[in-house]
Amino acid sequence: MALSNSKREVEESNNNNLGTAGEPNRNTNSPSISFSPVNLKKVPHLTDYLQLENLKIYTNPLDQNRFFHPSHGFYFSPSDVILRQIVYDLSSACEAFSDSDPRVHVAYHRAGPRKQIFFEPKNTRAAIVTCGGLCPGLNTVIRELVVGLWELYGVRQIFGIQAGYRGFYSTTRNPLVLNPKMVRGWHKLGGTVLETSRGGFDLHQIVDAIQTNAFNQVYIIGGDGTMRGAVEIFDEIQRRKLNVGVVGIPKTVDNDVGIIDRSFGFQTAVEMAQQAINAAHVEAESAVNGIGLVKLMGRSTGHIALHATLSSRDVDCCLIPEMEFYLEGKGGLFEFLDNRLKENGHAVLVVAEGAGQNMIPRTAAQTEERDESGNLVFLDVGSWLKTELKKWWARDHPGELFTVKYIDPTYMIRAVPANATDNLYCTLLAHSAIHGVMAGYTGFVSGPINGNYAYIPLEDVAQATNAVNTKDHKWAWVRTVTNQPDFVKS
Ligand SMILES: Nc1ncnc2c1ncn2[C@@H]1O[C@H](COP(=O)(O)OP(=O)(O)OP(=O)(O)O)[C@@H](O)[C@H]1O
Ligand SMILES: O=P(O)(O)OC[C@H]1O[C@](O)(CO)[C@@H](O)[C@@H]1O
Numbered sequence: 001m002a003l004s005n006s007k008r009e010v011e012e013s014n015n016n017n018l019g020t021a022g023e024p025n026r027n028t029n030s031p032s033i034s035f036s037p038v039n040l041k042k043v044p045h046l047t048d049y050l051q052l053e054n055l056k057i058y059t060n061p062l063d064q065n066r067f068f069h070p071s072h073g074f075y076f077s078p079s080d081v082i083l084r085q086i087v088y089d090l091s092s093a094c095e096a097f098s099d100s101d102p103r104v105h106v107a108y109h110r111a112g113p114r115k116q117i118f119f120e121p122k123n124t125r126a127a128i129v130t131c132g133g134l135c136p137g138l139n140t141v142i143r144e145l146v147v148g149l150w151e152l153y154g155v156r157q158i159f160g161i162q163a164g165y166r167g168f169y170s171t172t173r174n175p176l177v178l179n180p181k182m183v184r185g186w187h188k189l190g191g192t193v194l195e196t197s198r199g200g201f202d203l204h205q206i207v208d209a210i211q212t213n214a215f216n217q218v219y220i221i222g223g224d225g226t227m228r229g230a231v232e233i234f235d236e237i238q239r240r241k242l243n244v245g246v247v248g249i250p251k252t253v254d255n256d257v258g259i260i261d262r263s264f265g266f267q268t269a270v271e272m273a274q275q276a277i278n279a280a281h282v283e284a285e286s287a288v289n290g291i292g293l294v295k296l297m298g299r300s301t302g303h304i305a306l307h308a309t310l311s312s313r314d315v316d317c318c319l320i321p322e323m324e325f326y327l328e329g330k331g332g333l334f335e336f337l338d339n340r341l342k343e344n345g346h347a348v349l350v351v352a353e354g355a356g357q358n359m360i361p362r363t364a365a366q367t368e369e370r371d372e373s374g375n376l377v378f379l380d381v382g383s384w385l386k387t388e389l390k391k392w393w394a395r396d397h398p399g400e401l402f403t404v405k406y407i408d409p410t411y412m413i414r415a416v417p418a419n420a421t422d423n424l425y426c427t428l429l430a431h432s433a434i435h436g437v438m439a440g441y442t443g444f445v446s447g448p449i450n451g452n453y454a455y456i457p458l459e460d461v462a463q464a465t466n467a468v469n470t471k472d473h474k475w476a477w478v479r480t481v482t483n484q485p486d487f488v489k490s
């Protein structure tokens, strides 16, 4: 049933101005902050650029859903927020607060169902697309979007865009009609049934296709590049004043998306990496002066390598893109491995694919090489390291036995179905996205912040990166586990 558009009601629901929750604590006896301003990261809403009179508002059908019993507190309001930061140093004095002041609480809208929705289920046409590289859990997210839209909201027109962004305007691949029966077992499958691709981002053709197909909800699943594309799509949709909700669902096996706790599939990848590290360990241990070398994914961030190292405990040295390293001389990798081989007879080395790229010789053509999306194509740091290790040993220990076993499980760690934790995560992510779009939010990303699901402006996520901080406790923890050098030349 469509409700009347009460201006006050919507204004209230859009009142994000939690603003200054109070003055900073100026009690000089106590350095602690009793309360501080909240900087709410407002997520765009259809009512920001569309006339309220032209929009209809409906009661959430969950009210009538026989599996739900919406009770007090079931629906969230715009004043339910998630704080970005939960760890504070209260010892600092607090004279003034600015937006960038770390003591200001950055907050996001809490994800979840809203009492009022902006799409009539029978007139909702949802499109789902997957872009970029594979990641465990892609099929689970698609499945849950389909099932969630169908079962929670009664949406019956759901379409899968095939093979990434280019699928929107492809003349050979029509949108796939999706329903719960069709996607039933998809969460048990690796990859993406919808297929994915890099490149092919043509803004105008994509938005034209959204209009031609009368899609009014677009669910975009992908990594950093995909999110940047999604921002452009959202901007163009706003420019054309289309009543279309756009949501990004961040996917990256590398865990390089900022703001959110972690990306789905990451934990599965770390778990899969253990098999490679175990094999490398067995091979190294069973050889005389054996080195097990494992290359793991991580184009610009070393999160997989770092987490795999911490959870394995068999790793002697972890090399990541965020940390420069060197091979020769005092404090270098060779000296460290020499000592490890003397002490233990073997060593295990984990290297992220983006590490040491500046040290690998490359031709002019290789310097220029990019994939269809414009990402730099990396050289194989594992093969290069293996060659360098062998050269070093032959030079410094002629005639002594030595073995390097190089294991490259690159695609094995991402081309698998999500584990239980990631499957659960994907489900909550998909449902959060649906609730947000149904409630009229647009140009946003749904994701966990400090364990709670939140709505984050798409643009903020597209800009944020998540590098390993080699100055923080987690990296220090890696170094205490491995006792590896800091590779800082004295
Ligand atoms: N800056 C950008 N603006 C618009 N579209 C972009 C941009 N960067 C990438 N894209 C498009 O987004 C899609 C996916 O990009 P990309 O191949 O870089 O993967 P990704 O989303 O970063 O995922 P991942 O790197 O985790 O595999 C491609 O279709 C690409 O053309
Ligand atoms: O599928 P492709 O193009 O080989 O991509 C591989 C890249 O994708 C990722 O898995 C995600 O960006 C990177 O770790 C890796 O460099």
Ligand SMILES: [Mg+2]
Residues within 6 Å of the ligand: 132, 223, 224, 225
């Ligand atoms: Mg990327």
